[in-house]
Amino acid sequence: RVIPAQAALFAHVWLDPQNPPRAIMLQYYRDGWMHRAVWGDYDVIPWGAANTTERVHQGELPALGEWTRLEVPVEQLGLNTGDALTGFALTQFGGHVAWDQVSIRGTSDPANDPLRSFAAWWRSVAGKDTPGLSGELADLAKRGPQAEASVEARRRLLNHYLINVCADTQRSLAQPKAELARLQAERTALEASIPSTFVYRDLDQPRDAFVMLRGAYDKPGEGVQPAVPAVLPPLTATGANGRATRLDLARWLVAPEHPLTARVTVNRFWQQVFGTGLVKTSYDFGSQGEMPSHPELLDWLAIEFQRSGWDVKQLMRLLVTSNAFQQTSQVSPELLARDPENRWYARGPRLRLDAEQIRDNALFVSGLINLTMGGKGVKPYQPENIWEPVGFAGSNTRFYTQDHGDALYRRSIYTFIKRTAPAPFLSNFDAPNREQFCTRRERSNTPLQALQLMNDVQHVEAARELAARMLREGGDSAESRIAWAYRLLLTREPAAEELAIVQAQLTAHTNRYAADLAAAQQLIGNGESKPDATLPADTLASYTLVANMLLNLDETLTRN
Structure with a gap:
């Protein structure tokens, strides 16, 4: 802070009457801590030479228990108008003290006040690094008002001064600045709430690309341009100077004449539905891969997929409603010997x-x-x-x-x-x-798979809710409830032998939980959803284990 004319340094202080200090001190920094004013016991704070401007005694301590303004003319401390103070310190010896506003009082010539004069500010920062400025403006401020600079550069420096330094404009800009800060905070919050991702953009001047000799990054060989293997349809380039771009590559990949994209895609979906692709090596359509078992079918599916607008749902509907998919997976020994991998689709996938x-x-x-x-x-x-x-x-x-x-x-x-x-x-x-x-x-x-299906909380909870459905929707008898579950899970009726086995398990579980209601409550308490309170706990627990068993059947877990 630059000291104005007729200046005095002041601070506000409150001394605790129950625990007053022996001395208090104001210290100011101008090229060193050499300017001090002391109240109270002069000798207990021995910093600075006694009886000089380094340590000036101001008299007794101010009144206790009330706020007092301490004021010292700058001349008493060896300071002069125009000096720049860069720090102050509030010091006490013992006791309890509270401090408040510390500042400078005085009058100043606006023409020489850096806070009110652009020219004075520019002179004051000349030869220094100015916070808040960088690049060309920082260099211009450091060179001072005498520096040669364009009108535009000087205008930008003046704008910086008016917006960030000038005391007069700071008062008038306070409200607009606060509004700007609020709007910027709203914008930041809004931008943070919007999902973002990286997007590719081609360089205005593409980098040169080379074949790296033996793969060494520092040994470039022949220069190359974006292109595709000559065995494939040509790539139409739309970029500057006839250079292909990523967009050109994307269009080429989905072009109707492209031989691979649609075929590879429908083969992956066929593999998902039937277990094995028409091309068994779905990861390799090249010279190391297998030939398709049904090449004409693969071609037809690829064309249909393209014609549908690459509609995946339509393709999947076509596959799962086909006769090939809807066949039974049962196979005779003769057919199994002739086609063990079902490459000719004489049976459904299992x-x-x-x-x-x-x-x-x-x-x-x-x-x-x-x-x-x-x-x-x-x-x-x-x-x-x-x-x-x-x-x-x-x-x-x-x-x-x-x-x-x-x-x-x-x-x-x-x-x-x-x-x-x-x-x-x-x-x-x-x-x-x-x-x-x-x-x-x-x-x-x-074995871990079976253990998970029998004990995982998600599956036990699902078994409990399936058991509740069996009790509510499956009829009044154990036989009808078990049959209902078979129809739901396996889309068939249980065989007599299966029904007898499940009924025996249900009877054993019923007897167990009828004698141990605590165990029943523990079983049906799995998961966050609440069990049906209208169903007896022992009955629900018994059917839960039956439902768990049915959910673990090989026939439930296998697509037949």
Whole structure:
């Protein structure tokens, strides 16, 4: 702060009457802490040479218990008009003291006041680095008013002064600045609420590209241009100077004459429905891959897919309503010997459901499933300590926070997947881990899969709700309820032998839970949804285990 003419330094102070200090001091910095004023015991704060401007005694302590304004003419402390003070300190020796406003009183010539004169401010910052300025303006301010500069540069520097420094304009700009800050905060909040993603944009001047000799990044060979293999249809370039762009590549990929995109895509969906693609090596349509078992069918499906506007739902409907898909999977020994892999589709596909389908099927038949479309990912039930061992400090996925309510029962496609720690129900049933590219899922058969289906809270809860449906919708007898569940899960009636086995299990469970209601309550208490209070706990628990058994049948988990 520059000292104006006829200036005095002042501060407000309050001394505790119950615990007064022995001395208080004001200190000011101008090229060093050499300007001090002391009230009270002069000798207890020995900083600065005694009886000089480094330590000037101002008399006794001010009145106790009331606010007092301390004021010292700058000349008493060896300071002069125009000096720049860059710091002050409030000091006490013992006691309890409260301080308030510390400032300078005086008069100043506006022409020489950096806070009121652009020229004075520019002179005061010459030769210094000015906070808030960078680049050309910072250099101009540092060179001073005598520097040569364009009219536009001087105008920009003046605008900076008026907006950020000048005391007169600061008062008039206070309200507009506050409004601007409010609007900027609103804009920031609005932008933060909008999902964003990176978007490619071609450079105005593309970088040169080369074949790197033996793959060495520092050994460029022949220069190359964007293009496609000559064996494929040519790429139409629309970029500057006839150079192909990413948009050209995208258009080329979905062009009607492109031989691969549609064929590869329909082959993947055929593989999803039938277990094996028309081209068995769905990951390789090149010279190392297998020839299609039905090339004309593959061509026809690809053309139909293109004609439909790349409509995936229409393609899937076509596949699952075909005679090939709707056949029984039963096979005679002779046919099995002739076509063990079912490459000629003389029988329907038989394969275990994917992980997501197993979970969704249990939720659907139980009535728990939430079929809401779209929205953010959800976090259903999951064992503890899955994310934490691989989480980074400060990461928003270090700890797993389970969702509640309807979010627990959304379709598995909406499950939030942590790349390094996928959901156990997905991993156990061979879902890809998101760390590697996968074109075809393998299908394993492990004891852990059965243990999960029998004990996982999601499946036990689904079994309880399926049991409640059996009791409410399946009729009045055990036989009718079991038959109803068979029709729902397996789309057939139970055989007499199957019915006898399930009834025997139901009787055993009924006897057990009739004698142990606490165990029944514990079983039906799995999950966040509440069990039907109108159904007896022991009966619901007995049917829950029966429903759990039916949900674990190979026929339930396998597409036949």
